[in-house]
Each structure stands twice: as C-alpha cells, then as structure tokens.
Amino acid sequence: MGHIALLGMNHKSAPVEIREQLALVCRSEAHPLQALPRLECVGELFSLSTCNRVEFVFTCNIVDPAVQEVKSVLLSHLGQPGTFHLEQYFYLHQDVAAVEHLFRVASSLDSMVLGEPQILGQIKAAYREATVCNAVGVILNRLMHKSFSVAKRVRSETRIGSMAVSISYAAVELARKIFGELSDKRVLLIGAGEMAELAAEHLRAQGVRQMLVANRTLERAVELAKQFRAETIPFAHILDSLKTVDIVLTSTGSTEPILTYKDIKSRMRERRNRPLFFIDIAVPRDIEARVNEIDNVYLYDIDDLKGIVELNREVRHREAERAHHIVAEEAVKFCKWLETLDVVPTIVALRRKAESIRQNELNKTLSHLPHFTERDKQAIVVLTESIVRKLLHDPIVFLKKKSDRSTKQQFMDFAQQLFNLMDGPEMNASPLQGEEETYPVDLEAAKVSEK
Amino acid sequence: METALLITTTLCYLCGTVGYLIYLSKEEDPIHRAAWTFLFLGALAHTTAIIIRSIQAGHLAVSDSSEALSFFALILVATYLVAQIRFHIRILGSFVSPIAVLFMLGSSLLPVHMVPKTGIIKSAWVALHVTLLFSANALFALAFSAGIMYLMQERHIKRKSFGRLYLRLPSLERLDRINYVSIVIGFPLMTLGLVSGFAYAGTVWPSFWSWDPKEIFALVTWVIYAVLLHERLAVGWRGRRAAWLAILGFSAVLVTFLGVNLFMKGHHAAFVR
Numbered sequence: 001m002g003h004i005a006l007l008g009m010n011h012k013s014a015p016v017e018i019r020e021q022l023a024l025v026c027r028s029e030a031h032p033l034q035a036l037p038r039l040e041c042v043g044e045l046f047s048l049s050t051c052n053r054v055e056f057v058f059t060c061n062i063v064d065p066a067v068q069e070v071k072s073v074l075l076s077h078l079g080q081p082g083t084f085h086l087e088q089y090f091y092l093h094q095d096v097a098a099v100e101h102l103f104r105v106a107s108s109l110d111s112m113v114l115g116e117p118q119i120l121g122q123i124k125a126a127y128r129e130a131t132v133c134n135a136v137g138v139i140l141n142r143l144m145h146k147s148f149s150v151a152k153r154v155r156s157e158t159r160i161g162s163m164a165v166s167i168s169y170a171a172v173e174l175a176r177k178i179f180g181e182l183s184d185k186r187v188l189l190i191g192a193g194e195m196a197e198l199a200a201e202h203l204r205a206q207g208v209r210q211m212l213v214a215n216r217t218l219e220r221a222v223e224l225a226k227q228f229r230a231e232t233i234p235f236a237h238i239l240d241s242l243k244t245v246d247i248v249l250t251s252t253g254s255t256e257p258i259l260t261y262k263d264i265k266s267r268m269r270e271r272r273n274r275p276l277f278f279i280d281i282a283v284p285r286d287i288e289a290r291v292n293e294i295d296n297v298y299l300y301d302i303d304d305l306k307g308i309v310e311l312n313r314e315v316r317h318r319e320a321e322r323a324h325h326i327v328a329e330e331a332v333k334f335c336k337w338l339e340t341l342d343v344v345p346t347i348v349a350l351r352r353k354a355e356s357i358r359q360n361e362l363n364k365t366l367s368h369l370p371h372f373t374e375r376d377k378q379a380i381v382v383l384t385e386s387i388v389r390k391l392l393h394d395p396i397v398f399l400k401k402k403s404d405r406s407t408k409q410q411f412m413d414f415a416q417q418l419f420n421l422m423d424g425p426e427m428n429a430s431p432l433q434g435e436e437e438t439y440p441v442d443l444e445a446a447k448v449s450e451k
Numbered sequence: 452m453e454t455a456l457l458i459t460t461t462l463c464y465l466c467g468t469v470g471y472l473i474y475l476s477k478e479e480d481p482i483h484r485a486a487w488t489f490l491f492l493g494a495l496a497h498t499t500a501i502i503i504r505s506i507q508a509g510h511l512a513v514s515d516s517s518e519a520l521s522f523f524a525l526i527l528v529a530t531y532l533v534a535q536i537r538f539h540i541r542i543l544g545s546f547v548s549p550i551a552v553l554f555m556l557g558s559s560l561l562p563v564h565m566v567p568k569t570g571i572i573k574s575a576w577v578a579l580h581v582t583l584l585f586s587a588n589a590l591f592a593l594a595f596s597a598g599i600m601y602l603m604q605e606r607h608i609k610r611k612s613f614g615r616l617y618l619r620l621p622s623l624e625r626l627d628r629i630n631y632v633s634i635v636i637g638f639p640l641m642t643l644g645l646v647s648g649f650a651y652a653g654t655v656w657p658s659f660w661s662w663d664p665k666e667i668f669a670l671v672t673w674v675i676y677a678v679l680l681h682e683r684l685a686v687g688w689r690g691r692r693a694a695w696l697a698i699l700g701f702s703a704v705l706v707t708f709l710g711v712n713l714f715m716k717g718h719h720a721a722f723v724r
Binding site: 159162163174176177178179180181269271272273274275292295296298300304307308311 | 617623
C-alpha cells in the first residue's frame with residue numbers, strides 16, 4: 001500500500017532568519033526535483049518553495065527511509081544555513097494528514113494572510129514544473145488536481161477571499177461599490193505617501209487610466225506621475241480639478257485640512273452631483289470630516305479603512321472554520337480513492353461490474369423467451385457465468401501479478417480506466433462525486449470475499 | 452381552467468420570490484436560474500390565463516380590480532424578465548418579485564364582479580390606454596426597487612457600517628442608472644397612456660376631463676415623475692434624492708391605481724369595482 005507523506009516548514013514553524021534563507025533559495029535556479037532519480041525509496045515527488053514555505057510531497061512504500069532521503073534533498077535545497085539546526089523547524093505529515101495539509105495550503109488556509117490568492121498560482125506553477133520533470137505520477141497528479149478543485153470549492157463556498165484585508169485594497173473595493181466600473185474614472189493624488197502609492201497601484205490594476213498628481217514638491221510629483229503615467233497639476237489648482245475628478249486620495253503632511261466642507265459643497269452643483277469619493281489616509285487628516293455629510297460625497301479616513309480591514313479579517317477567520325471542514329472532508333475522500341488504487345479493490349470492482357452486466361443482460365434476454373423451460377434457463381445462466389469467468393481470468397491474473405511491483409498503482413489506475421470502474425485520474429480539475437462515496441462500501445465487501 | 456392557471460401562476464411567482472430571497476443571502480447560480488425559471492413559467496401560465504379570459508369576455512380582461520391587479524402583475528414580471536436578460540441585474544429580482552406576488556395575492560382575494568357591459572370597455576383604445584399605463588407602472592416599480600436598493604447601499608457606505616447585503620447589492624452608480632433608465636422609458640409611456648385615455652374619454656363622455664379622482668391622482672403622479680426627470684436632466688439630481696422621488700412616485704402610482712379603485716368613486720369606478 002502506498003503512502004503519501006509531506007515534509008516541509010512554513011512561517012509558523014520557522015523563524016524569520018530561516019525564512020530569509022528560503023527567500024534566497026526561491027530565486028535560485030536549481031530545482032530539487034532533479035534529485036528524484038537518485039532517491040530509491042521515493043515514488044513520486046512534488047516540491048513547492050515560496051518565501052514563506054517549503055513543502056515536499058512524496059509517495060513511498062515505507063515511510064522512514066523515504067523521509068530521510070527527502071530530508072537530505074530538502075537540506076541541500078536550502079543550502080548550508082550557518083549555525084541553525086534546520087531539522088527542528090520541519091514538520092512531517094502522513095497520509096490523510098499530509099493530504100489535508102496540502103489542501104489547506106492550496107486553499108490559502110495556511111497562509112500568513114489568510115485567504116490570499118497567490119498561493120494557488122504558485123502551487124500550479126510548481127506542479128507544472130513537476131510534470132515537466134516527470135516527477136509526478138498517478139497519485140500526485142490526482143492529488144494536485146484535487147487540491148486545485150478543493151481550493152476552488154473553498155473559494156466559492158466560503159467568503160474567505162472575498163473581502164479586502166489591506167487598507168489600500170479596502171479603499172479600492174469601496175470605490176467599486178460606489179462607481180461600479182472604474183476604467184472611465186479620474187483619480188487625483190494629493191501628497192505622495194507610500195500608502196497612497198499602493199492604493200493608486202490598486203486603482204490602476206482595476207482599470208483606472210486617468211490620474212492627476214498634486215504635490216508641494218514638484219520633483220516627487222513628477223516622479224509619481226511617471227510611475228502612474230499621470231499628469232501633474234500645481235497644488236493651487238486642486239480645487240478646480242474637483243470638478244472633473246471622481247476619486248481623491250490625500251496623504252499630505254499638512255497640519256491643517258486642505259479641503260473643507262465649503263470647498264466641496266460649492267462644487268457639487270458644477271459636478272452635476274456626480275459622486276465624489278475621498279480617501280484620506282493622512283494623519284492628521286487632510287479633509288474635514290463634515291464633508292461626508294454632503295450628498296453624493298463619500299469620505300473615508302484611515303481609521304474607517306482600518307476598521308473595515310479589521311472586520312474583514314474577522315470574517316475571514318470565521319470563514320476559515322468552515323473551510324477547514326471542507327478540506328477535511330475532501331482529504332478523507334481522497335484517501336479513500338487512494339485505498340481503492342490497490343489490487344484487491346480493483347479486482348473486486350471488475351468482478352462486480354462484469355456481474356452486474358451479466359445479470360442485466362440475462363434478465364433482458366430471458367424476459368423475451370417465456371417459452372423456455374427451467375432447464376433451458378439454467379443452461380443459459382451457466383453459459384453466461386462461464387463466459388464472464390473466462391473473460392476475466394487473464395486480466396485478474398495479470399493484476400495479481402503486479403501486486404508487489406512498486407508501480408502497481410499505475411497498473412491499477414490503468415485497469416480502472418480501461419474498464420471504466422470509476423472516474424479515472426482527474427486530469428481536469430472538475431470535482432467528482434458519487435463513485436468515490438459509494439466505492440468504499442465495495443471495498444469492505446472485497447476484503448471479505450477475497451479471504 | 453383559468454382558475455387552475457391563475458393558481459399555478461401564483462405558486463410559480465411565490466416559488467420564484469422565495470428563490471430570489473434565498474439568492475439574496477446565498478449567491479449561487481442554480482438558485483438564481485431556478486428562481487428565474489419559476490417566474491418565467493409563471494408568466495407563461497399567466498399570459499395563457501389572461502388570453503383565455505379576454506377571449507371569453509371579448510375584450511382585454513381588465514374590467515375589475517381583480518383582473519387589473521393580475522394584469523399588472525404579469526406586466527411587472529415580464530418587464531423584470533426582460534430587464535434581467537438585457538441588463539443582468541439579478542438582485543433586482545429579489546425586490547421586484549415580492550411586489551408581483553403581492554399583486555397576485557391581492558387579485559385572488561378581491562371578489563370577481565360581473566360588470567355590466569357598457570360597450571365602453573370593448574374599445575381598442577382602452578386596451579392601449581391600460582397596457583401603456585401598466586407598462587409605465589411596471590418600469591416605475593423597477594425604479595422604486597432600485598431606489599430602495601440605492602438607499603440601503605448608500606446607507607452602508609455613508610454610515611460606514613456594512614450589513615450583510617452590502618456585498619450583494621450592486622454599486623451606487625449602477626442602481627442610479629437603473630432608476631434613470633426605467634423612468635426615462637416609463638415616463639413617455641405614461642404620458643402616451645394618459646393622452647390616449649383623455650382622447651378616448653373625449654369621444655365617449657361629454658368632456659375629456661371630469662375631475663374624476665383617478666384622473667386627479669394620475670396627474671399628480673405624472674407631475675412627480677416630470678419633476679424627477681426634469682431635475683435629473685436639467686440640474687443633475689441623482690443618487691439619494693432621485694431614489695426618494697422614485698419611491699414617492701411609485702407610492703403615488705399605488706394610490707392612483709389601488710386607492711382610487713378600491714376606496715373612491717368616479718367614472719372609472721364603473722369598470723373597476
């Protein structure tokens with residue numbers, strides 16, 4: 001019986017010094033999968049390495065020696081990290097726990113920022129790499145595809161990734177709830193803080209093309225304008241530009257408000273009341289709080305945005321609980337599939353399929369032949385039984401012969417596909433149900449009947 | 452036959468509404484598809500029922516309040532179904548479909564009167580008058596729903612407290628746009644509907660204007676929408692005020708349509724009682 005094991009370390013198990021090491025390794029060219037042919041006890045191997053984690057997933061028949069081998073690959077992958085004893089930061093999961101861990105990583109339940117979407121892309125890239133190196137086979141192929149579909153399920157069934165957890169992104173989401181489409185909106189940046197820059201970047205990513213920059217020091221304004229392909233306007237013209245812009249991001253060091261209730265109120269009529277969204281991330285604030293009372297004007301300051309982010313984090317944590325449930329369920333399902341990838345269940349499934357076809361056809365035929373005597377019928381039954389038995393004899397002998405091969409899973413998988421005994425390895429990430437749930441029952445029957 | 456069809460219709464609308472209300476809290480495609488299909492099937496059954504009744508009566512079946520409410524519910528559902536195909540504003544269904552159900556239930560609760568045939572009702576003018584006005588009213592119902600959604604969503608954003616619906620409701624600009632488009636199309640329809648009514652009244656009664664309560668309220672409604680449209684186009688009113696005015700306008704529609712039918716006398720009463 002094959003085992004799945006996972007050896008790795010992440011931002012929870014290793015301190016930042018070690019993770020810095022990881023970040024370096026991330027950028028290096030050498031790929032640990034190239035070591036696979038030298039590993040005797042390891043069947044298939046998949047490795048993921050980002051600056052927050054390394055994970056090695058592998059299959060093996062006997063766990064301990066395989067772990068030692070993978071550990072040595074992992075250590076050489078990480079290079080010689082000075083005085084640290086790396087091994088104490090590793091964790092090892094086996095079988096269901098390993099599968100569950102991988103699903104959790106893919107669903108971003110194990111990420112530093114819960115629910116962040118990049119990790120799935122990183123896993124997909126690493127998987128592509130592994131297929132190129134021919135390091136993955138029947139089991140890990142299926143496991144990886146399953147992890148993609150689990151991640152998708154988590155994303156669509158929980159709200160884990162649906163709400164912004166950074167201040168700049170929270171501001172952009174608000175803008176989308178006010179304006180809908182952002183591509184035809186004009187943005188004015190006043191001041192040039194780092195946060196404002198981030199928010200501006202997010203806005204650009206959302207399709208905003210027209211940006212204006214106003215800053216007291218011209219050099220900085222020009223620099224920013226270059227970065228965002230924006231125009232610069234003199235600081236004194238800010239009030240005039242309020243007629244044409246839709247989103248205003250302020251982050252100046254001014255101690256006095258630079259935009260007041262009166263300034264804005266008087267310009268709304270000229271704007272024909274088109275909505276105006278102010279994002280004030282300066283401390284002290286650049287815009288009078290009362291501005292929010294004007295019709296069609298929305299003002300968010302840094303505390304408002306922080307509040308939203310805080311709330312969203314809580315939502316994500318609540319949703320993570322539900323996601324854990326989904327992940328655990330899918331991990332168990334996957335392991336059940338893995339168990340069926342053995343000789344006995346495959347043979348039993350094959351026999352059952354043949355038997356059910358025989359029964360169906362027999363019933364169909366006999367119902368059309370009412371004039372047959374009991375003896376005739378019995379003869380036909382015997383005939384069908386012996387045809388089925390003889391037809392299945394060779395495939396079954398073949399499968400039994402493979403039972404002590406290290407590659408037996410491939411044969412079992414192939415046999416199952418050939419006879420369509422259950423869903424073949426999931427090459428496209430579509431979730432499959434039904435068969436997987438009914439199959440374990442068959443498995444129990446199998447064990448009894450083979451004894 | 453038509454009673455069975457009308458009951459089917461009401462059940463379909465009810466299922467559709469329940470579907471849309473679930474969809475409000477749970478965004479899943481199959482739920483929306485099921486809800487939409489229920490409304491669609493309901494509308495088919497409803498159309499058949501009204502055609503049968505109209506053929507039996509020899510004129511468009513709007514000769515009492517029960518039939519009028521039912522006909523309005525059909526036009527409302529049809530308008531929403533078309534709007535959904537055209538503009539993909541699914542969540543609007545959660546607000547519009549309950550209105551249709553209320554009208555259907557109202558229609559089935561009101562007694563059916565056998566109105567003495569006056570001959571007036573048989574004219575094609577009446578069918579035109581009623582269809583135009585009901586279509587306008589259906590669009591105003593969409594504007595009303597969008598207005599309510601706008602006020603809810605604006606409240607979330609202004610007060611900075613985000614309820615569950617915040618994520619589900621569309622952006623403010625989109626809601627304002629729905630409000631605007633519905634009224635821009637609805638207002639000319641209403642105007643034509645009123646003009647056709649007055650023109651026809653002029654031919655069958657001594658005068659086209661007779662201080663009938665329904666006429667007065669209809670004019671008030673017309674003025675409200677005229678103001679809303681004018682302020683929008685000329686001054687650039689939008690957002691909260693436009694939403695409130697759309698809500699006020701539809702309330703006036705309801706008074707004109709239901710209040711006058713049920714509680715006041717007048718010469719419309721001859722065929723709405």
